[in-house]
Amino acid sequence: MQITAANTFTTPILIQPGNSFDITVSGTFVATVVLQRSKDGSTNWLDVASFTAPAEQTGSAGSAWYFRIGVKTGGYTSGTAVVDLFD
Template identity: 65%
Template sequence: MNITAQNTFTPAVLIQADNIFDVSISGTFVATVTVQRSKDEVTWFDVESFTERAEKAGVSGSAWYFRVGVKTGAFTSGTVVAEIYS
């Protein structure tokens, strides 16, 4: 997903307990990209933030929804290409 503005996130992905997921952040941008998780897709908790390209893998300790994006006030310019998948 291409992100070109603040307060923009990928669709949430449900990652079941003990499942591995991947996060890919690429593009040319000046922004802080944040991985978030939620139990209810309403209240989101920050997991990790990035200011440059990154490829990460994680394991969900229990079933959580995850998403990647740019929070309000964290975007300056460019295009963030963000993906999260299991």
């Protein structure tokens, strides 16, 4: 997904306990890309990690969580961040 504005996130994905997921952040951008998690996938999003430069990372879930990645309000300045979150 290409992000060119604040308050833009991927569709949440459910990661089951013990499963891993991959995060990719690329592009040329001035923004803070945030990985978030939520128990219900629609409210109470908690920041897990943040990225201000291209990165690749693998994460895991100790219990069932919904995860999403994107840029919060106030976190975007310029450019295009390309983010992927997949299990």
